[in-house]
Amino acid sequence: MAVEAHKSKIKSAPDKFKIAQFGLGMIGIEALRLAAGKPWIEVVGGVDIDPSKAGRSLASFTGIDSHQHCKVFPTFDALCNAAEPDVVLHTAGSKAGETFDQIEPMIRAGVSVSSTCEELLYPQLREPERSAQFDALCREFGAGVVGTGVNPGFVMDLLPVCLTGVSRSVESIYVQRIVNASTRRMQLQKKVGSGMDPRQFRELFRAGKAGHAGFRESAALICHCLGWEVEQITESCEPVIADHDIKTEFFSVKAGLTCGLHQIVEAHVIGRGKPLTMDLQMYLDARDPHDAVRIKGEPMLDVRINGGVAGDHATVAALVNVIPRLLRAGSGLHLMTDLAVPSFA
Amino acid sequence: MAVEAHKSKIKSAPDKFKIAQFGLGMIGIEALRLAAGKPWIEVVGGVDIDPSKAGRSLASFTGIDSHQHCKVFPTFDALCNAAEPDVVLHTAGSKAGETFDQIEPMIRAGVSVSSTCEELLYPQLREPERSAQFDALCREFGAGVVGTGVNPGFVMDLLPVCLTGVSRSVESIYVQRIVNASTRRMQLQKKVGSGMDPRQFRELFRAGKAGHAGFRESAALICHCLGWEVEQITESCEPVIADHDIKTEFFSVKAGLTCGLHQIVEAHVIGRGKPLTMDLQMYLDARDPHDAVRIKGEPMLDVRINGGVAGDHATVAALVNVIPRLLRAGSGLHLMTDLAVPSFA
Secondary structure, eight states, X not given: OHHHHHTTGGGOOOSSEEEEEEOOSHHHHHHHHHHHTOTTEEEEEEEOSOTTTTTSBTHHHHOOGGGTTOBXXXXXXXXXXXXXXXXXXXXXXXXXXXXXXXXXXHHHTTOEEEEOOGGGGSTTTTOHHHHHHHHHHHHHHTOEEEEOOSTTTTTTTXXXXXXXXXXXXXXXXXXXXXXXXXXXXXXXHHHXXXXXXXXXXXXXXXXXXXXXXXXXXXXHHHHHHHTOOEEEEEEEEEEEEOSSOEEOSSOEEOTTSEEEEEEEEEEEETTTEEEEEEEEEEETTOSSOEEEEEEEEESOEEEEEETOOOHHHHHHHHHHHHHHHHHHTOSEEEOGGGSBOOOOO | OHHHHHTTGGGOOOSSEEEEEEOOSHHHHHHHHHHHTOTTEEEEEEEOSOTTTTTSBTHHHHOOGGGTTOBEESSHHHHHHHOOOSEEEEOSOSOHHHHHHHHXXXXXXXXXXXXOOGGGGSTXXXXXXXXXXXXXXXXXXXXXXXXXXXXXXXXTTHHHHHHGGGOSEEEEEEEEEEEEGGGSOHHHHHHTTTTXXXXXXXXXXXXXXXXXXXXXXXXXXXXXXXTXXXXXXXXXXXXXXXXXXXXXXXXXXXXXSEEXXXXXXXXXXXTTEEEEEEEEXXXXXXXXXXXXXXXXXXXXXXXXXXXXXXXXXXXXXXXXXXXXXXXXXXXXXXXXXXXXXXXXO
């Protein structure tokens, strides 16, 4: 059986890992470019559901010579018949449920998955039953899965958790990230609502169609790691209103319209009140962009990343850097915090 | 065989882990106090080679009621005949070679070890052959070993490594730690040379009897994780000279005498020049104590811990927090960076 032939890839440690890319958007293409420079990676192909992309060579997206012979397939099964990847880089969605649907064929083929799907950071939050089933499926077919990225995946969740490794006690955690969206790619400027009517932005957020994805997951992951029993995670998101006309490479925003978002998540924990607050601000012309983690406890920890961690480069890096750690972790639906300490690979 | 009976402890996941403390100095006693508050730990005894300590109850050191029935034994074997620990917290030395001697009986009894031994952070640096033998021994007897702490073990090594998890490229790393020794315990003030004649301090450093231990190990661990092939690690240490009379709780230092140390380690890496510089300053009345990590690469990362991570609390916390991750990692001589992401436990 083909499935049998694919099984247990994660137990072997070949010189090169065979990587396929699922989703040829900007992040996927950048991941392929980064992978091309890694001597331990062999890129074997791509998958995209867009029919205009299938059949083309990956080089036509990445501009990289060594990708000439790598084709884009319309489905994972088609790719899998032609090439035999060890790992798929999945960059095609934010919802855990949809991602489970997309990656199930990979798991059944014994192929591991590193994904930027935001909800996959802590899929137990929205899909507890399916996560348990999926973990069992991963173990049955010998595949490992992890959701990663810079946010969620690092700055506002893994990093605070990592810092508590030197904590005798943790009373409360405050995490803040302020991103100057003017310096970021078009998609991010769009995502934060640039140019939108503030009322419309609020409506879209209420409908689950605007705002930063995976924020509750970040909070849930921190609580999980600290053994905090979550009563409720609350989330709010307000538009940031431009106080002057703003012009970026991609948008012109008149004063009074939305130029970004201010999103807050709080975790209510049984017996502890609200020990976790996370504050995310992403807007055009934001001053003093930075990431900050403040942990009240023993010892007190006051960490600041000046300028913040730039999202796009870092997300792509996280996606690729996790591969060796994911394969070493063996089969299962993993959390980033279960894997070995992050590292450049 | 007793050895057989002890084997494979790390595979079971009991409700409580049985912990013994090896070394009843200040850090060991604090570790026991911290452990006493953890519902997942049962303290079963202690070991100290000081004959005046053997036979006493741990409670006479910790002041904790539940330690009344826990005895201090003169050797690990004596303890092991009376109690059956899953993990030993080892806080009795800085040298990898001496620590290997001390913990070998534990390994042969299948008991895992979390140690503050500075050189155990990366024992391959000074004891490459013995480290390989010891790793094999660990696997044979089903025990896990790790060297941990705050520095080495976190601030100047694990944290920079962790940050590179979101790096597309890493050109160079600069790590700085400035500790105001006036706020620290007597042993640290003594260790940094407080009150010493500067010439004498330099001689002691040259003889390997002064200075911060494990600094080269921190550098070697970072290079190991980044795949940098080390040509040479150079280390210098100069006394910081008091420019005014300084009085702490423990020392009076006249102007002109040593009030601390300034230690620098650089890693020379094949094909990369000197991409890693680590700068440690620990002295009395230091202004603006902080930890900093600056990574030149894509993205640029500029991280600062205001006030720095206070050493003593954090070392004890690291020692205890690592236990569940150590046991989950299975048998072997582990590096902190091989284990799961640090977390409060």
